[in-house]
Every structure is written in structure tokens, then in C-alpha cells.
Amino acid sequence: MSEPRLPTERGQSGAVLTTSSPKTVDSSQAPDFQHVTVLRDAVTQAVVTAAAGRETALVVDCTLGGGGHAEAILQAVPHAHVLGLDRDLSAIAAASARLAAFGPRFRAVHTPFGQLATVLRDLQIADATAIVADLGVSSHQFDTAERGFSLRHDGPLDMRMDTSTGLTLAERLATVTVEDLADVLYEYGDIRRSIGTARIVLQSVQEGADTTAKLAQRLSARLVRDRNVHPATLVFQALRIWVNSELDELEALLRDAPGLLQEGGALAVISFHSGEDRMVKQMMRAAAPKKYGAFMRGKPQAAGDEEVQDNPRARSARLRVLWRKREDAPMDVADEDED
Numbered sequence: 001m002s003e004p005r006l007p008t009e010r011g012q013s014g015a016v017l018t019t020s021s022p023k024t025v026d027s028s029q030a031p032d033f034q035h036v037t038v039l040r041d042a043v044t045q046a047v048v049t050a051a052a053g054r055e056t057a058l059v060v061d062c063t064l065g066g067g068g069h070a071e072a073i074l075q076a077v078p079h080a081h082v083l084g085l086d087r088d089l090s091a092i093a094a095a096s097a098r099l100a101a102f103g104p105r106f107r108a109v110h111t112p113f114g115q116l117a118t119v120l121r122d123l124q125i126a127d128a129t130a131i132v133a134d135l136g137v138s139s140h141q142f143d144t145a146e147r148g149f150s151l152r153h154d155g156p157l158d159m160r161m162d163t164s165t166g167l168t169l170a171e172r173l174a175t176v177t178v179e180d181l182a183d184v185l186y187e188y189g190d191i192r193r194s195i196g197t198a199r200i201v202l203q204s205v206q207e208g209a210d211t212t213a214k215l216a217q218r219l220s221a222r223l224v225r226d227r228n229v230h231p232a233t234l235v236f237q238a239l240r241i242w243v244n245s246e247l248d249e250l251e252a253l254l255r256d257a258p259g260l261l262q263e264g265g266a267l268a269v270i271s272f273h274s275g276e277d278r279m280v281k282q283m284m285r286a287a288a289p290k291k292y293g294a295f296m297r298g299k300p301q302a303a304g305d306e307e308v309q310d311n312p313r314a315r316s317a318r319l320r321v322l323w324r325k326r327e328d329a330p331m332d333v334a335d336e337d338e339d
């Protein structure tokens with residue numbers, strides 16, 4: 001395996017690579033980043049298994065966030081290098097500060113993970129021992145009002161994970177048609193009365209709902225609750241997935257990652273809602289259709305009661321692991337039969 005190397009300039013992916021060296025990342029600029037890592041031990045265990053018996057291991061953390069999984073991996077696997085990706089510069093800064101003590105064993109790249117294959121090619125990395133993704137937004141993004149993700153913390157209608165590029169939610173809502181917005185709400189929020197709901201969203205904005213709290217209030221007043229989750233929550237979820245092209249990103253990752261794994265390597269993905277989990281399950285099923293193929297699927301894992309009690313966000317988390325089999329040795333992992 002070749003180690004991650006610093007490119008001399010931006011590669012084809014347009015990704016920007018930083019190191020955890022104090023020369024390039026000023027720790028004092030790192031935000032106070034609050035995020036409790038979900039399924040930390042289960043993800044780490046998958047990486048430990050994939051890295052066992054190797055001289056060096058390269059792990060790609062596609063969703064660096066606050067660096068919680070990356071830190072656990074660097075601690076548990078002393079021969080591992082971690083390449084951390086995130087499209088959010090505040091996550092890159094926070095994780096780089098947190099992981100500075102690991103020196104050259106950690107590198108960060110500012111990029112969407114849909115660019116994984118191009119980023120690895122730019123860095124002349126042929127393949128990875130493990131590829132990890134913990135999908136969605138971090139608590140830090142959610143709780144920072146000015147990022148515009150939250151119904152409760154009042155902020156602008158933004159919702160971009162990468163604030164350096166792309167259209168904000170307000171800009172998108174200014175030009176989208178009712179029909180296209182209805183598709184977004186139906187596909188990404190599972191909202192059945194999608195045309196009516198899309199009209200209410202657009203009317204609310206036209207009538208002056210120009211912040212998240214104002215939009216949430218109008219939606220709460222006008223939408224009917226037909227399931228346990230309030231419809232405004234589902235609308236916000238759908239809008240966020242739309243603004244960040246989250247399912248296109250996930251599709252690109254799931255398409256490319258299996259082909260980038262070393263023999264015995266693992267792709268570990270944590271999803272938080274049914275649409276994501278369905279995609280992950282289907283892709284892993286397609287890659288590992290039968291027992292004797294090149295890949296096999298691990299059993300899906302959920303957080304235990306204790307973790308959910310400490311961190312309610314963990315309640316909906318599902319971890320699925322796809323293993324690339326070793327030619328020479330049986331692998332000591334639980335294989336999934338059915339789910």
C-alpha cells in the first residue's frame with residue numbers, strides 16, 4: 001500500500017488537502033465542535049479486523065465531522081493512516097486540530113465523498129484497507145443556527161454542508177417549481193401530500209418566512225401531523241437532502257467504494273433514515289449476492305440501549321459492512337444470511 005501523499009496542487013477532483021501539522025492548521029481557529037460519535041466501537045472493530053495481519057493500513061473516513069471515528073481508529077490501529085474527507089471546512093478544521101497529535105498518520109481533504117475515486121487517484125493511492133462513512137449532518141452543523149439546518153435554532157435558509165459552493169436553500173426555493181419541489185418532498189421526506197405541502201412551503205417563503213424558525217412555525221401551523229414525526233421535520237429533512245444532493249453523493253460512494261477495497265478490506269456505512277439504508281442494503285446485496293462471491297455482507301448493527309440513552313441521535317443509526325474477501329485466508333467475520 002502506498003501512503004497518502006500531499007499533492008503539489010489541486011488535483012482533478014478540485015479537492016483541497018490539508019495536513020494536521022500545526023503549520024497548516026491553526027488549532028485556535030477550530031470551532032468548538034460538539035458531536036457524539038455514533039457506533040464508535042462497532043466501526044472501529046470492523047477496521048481492526050480489516051487491518052489485522054497487515055504491515056500498514058490505509059483507512060478513508062469519508063465523513064470526518066468532529067474526527068470521532070478517525071480518532072478511535074488511529075488509537076486502535078497503530079499501523080493505520082487515516083485520510084479524512086469532509087465537504088464542510090469547519091469539520092476539517094475541528095478534526096485536524098483534534099487529530100494533530102497523530103502527525104503524518106492523519107490527512108484531511110476538503111471534498112464531497114462522491115469524489116472518492118478521483119481523490120485517491122490524485123493522491124496515487126490504489127486502494128484502501130477500510131472505507132468508513134457516517135452519513136448525514138453532525139450535531140455541530142445542526143446546532144449552529146447560522147448554518148440554517150435546524151427548526152429550533154433560527155438561522156438563514158441555507159442548509160449547505162459546504163458553504164463555499166452551491167446554491168443555498170433560499171436560492172433554490174426562489175426558482176423551483178411546485179411540481180419539482182413536490183418530487184423532492186415525496187422522495188426525500190416520504191411526504192405523501194407532496195403537492196399541497198410544496199405549495200405551502202413556497203407560499204410561506206413568498207409571505208416572508210425567510211429564516212428556519214419562521215418557516216418551521218408556518219409549516220407547523222399549516223401542515224397536518226399524520227404520523228409520529230412532525231411534518232415540518234420531514235420537510236426540513238427532504239430540503240437538506242435536496243440542497244446537498246445527498247443521495248447522488250451516496251450513490252457515487254456506493255458505486256466506487258467496493259472497487260477501491262483491498263482484499264480483506266471493509267466498507268462500513270452508518271445511515272440514519274430509511275431511504276439511505278435501503279440504498280446501502282441494495283448496493284451491498286448487489287455486490288455480495290451469494291456466499292461464494294468476491295464480497296460478503298456483515299450483519300446490520302444498531303446502537304444498544306445504553307448508547308441510545310446517552311445519545312438519542314443513535315436510535316435510528318444502522319451500520320452495514322461490506323467485506324472484500326481474502327483469497328488466501330478465511331475471514332473471521334459474521335456473514336449475513338437474510339435481512
Ligand SMILES: C[S@@+](CC[C@H](N)C(=O)[O-])C[C@H]1O[C@@H](n2cnc3c(N)ncnc32)[C@H](O)[C@@H]1O
Pocket residue numbers: 035036037038062063064065066067068069070085086087088091111112113114134135136137138139161246249250
Ligand atoms: C455524522 S457527521 C460525522 C461525524 C464523525 N463520524 C465523528 O464521529 O465525529 C457527518 C459529516 O459528514 C459530512 N458529510 C456529509 N455528506 C458528505 C459528503 N457527501 N461528502 C463529504 N462530507 C460529507 C458532514 O459535513 C459532516 O461533517
